[in-house]
Amino acid sequence: MPEARIQGKIPAMKFSIIVSAAPYASQAPSTALNVARAILAQGHTLQRLFFFEDGVHNASRLVVSPQDETDLPAEWAALIGGHELEAVVCVSSALKRGVLDEREARRYERGDGNLMECFSIGGLGQWLEACQDSDRVLTFAA
Amino acid sequence: MTQTHFLFLIRRSPFGSGRTAGCLDMLLTAATFDQRVSVVFSGDSVALLGAERDSRHIGLKDPFKALSALPLYGVEQIYVEKGAMLSAGLDTADATPAMVPLDTAGIRQLIHDADRVFIC
Numbered sequence: 117m118p119e120a121r122i123q124g125k126i127p128a129m130k131f132s133i134i135v136s137a138a139p140y141a142s143q144a145p146s147t148a149l150n151v152a153r154a155i156l157a158q159g160h161t162l163q164r165l166f167f168f169e170d171g172v173h174n175a176s177r178l179v180v181s182p183q184d185e186t187d188l189p190a191e192w193a194a195l196i197g198g199h200e201l202e203a204v205v206c207v208s209s210a211l212k213r214g215v216l217d218e219r220e221a222r223r224y225e226r227g228d229g230n231l232m233e234c235f236s237i238g239g240l241g242q243w244l245e246a247c248q249d250s251d252r253v254l255t256f257a258a
Numbered sequence: 259m260t261q262t263h264f265l266f267l268i269r270r271s272p273f274g275s276g277r278t279a280g281c282l283d284m285l286l287t288a289a290t291f292d293q294r295v296s297v298v299f300s301g302d303s304v305a306l307l308g309a310e311r312d313s314r315h316i317g318l319k320d321p322f323k324a325l326s327a328l329p330l331y332g333v334e335q336i337y338v339e340k341g342a343m344l345s346a347g348l349d350t351a352d353a354t355p356a357m358v359p360l361d362t363a364g365i366r367q368l369i370h371d372a373d374r375v376f377i378c
Binding site: 169209255 | 293
């Protein structure tokens with residue numbers, strides 16, 4: 117079976133991206149976002165986004181971005197929604213950092229959840245699966 | 259599940275950055291799922307490897323407490339960078355029996371051989 121190709125040259129590849137840095141704390145999540153866009157623009161597949169450690173803050177709806185800066189969480193949400201990407205937030209990282217979906221917020225009596233809807237809660241098992249299934253796994257950390 | 263070779267390069271002190279604990283979580287997850295795992299300690303992580311530690315005094319959990327259990331998880335390829343040991347004032351003879359001193363050429367080969375490399 118002929119392998120999938122892009123523009124007749126580079127084989128289409130499956131990428132996964134790990135984001136381990138918080139928005140505005142370094143360039144890492146912004147670079148990750150730009151790389152994710154480039155991967156999709158080149159016709160490759162973005163199999164999974166995995167937000168780990170401080171990266172879970174990119175999934176919070178409570179982040180208020182300065183008006184003269186890119187709203188990173190909103191940009192992530194737009195990318196994920198626009199391309200129907202799978203975006204997983206590591207549950208243990210998220211709990212420690214106060215990023216909770218509705219269920220975890222109820223369980224720990226923290227009021228309303230703050231996880232944006234396009235993200236799902238998961239664990240390192242999904243990170244491992246991405247490592248096995250993707251052709252390339254890129255980590256963006258500070 | 260197919261077996262993938264994971265290499266973890268741990269350079270940071272367990273107390274200087276939360277990323278060290280995260281890296282160890284990844285390592286243990288891979289080992290739990292019977293993946294091939296190698297780990298190299300270098301940089302600031304080396305100074306605390308053999309040291310007596312009681313992090314209760316600073317109110318922090320010690321991620322390196324799990325290191326003694328690595329062989330139980332099937333992690334047998336545990337290395338410590340020779341240059342980092344010397345920088346920390348340690349002799350290669352100070353490496354614990356489970357940790358093999360490794361030079362930069364050896365680390366380079368490990369990186370080449372691994373399917374996935376994670377650094378903290």
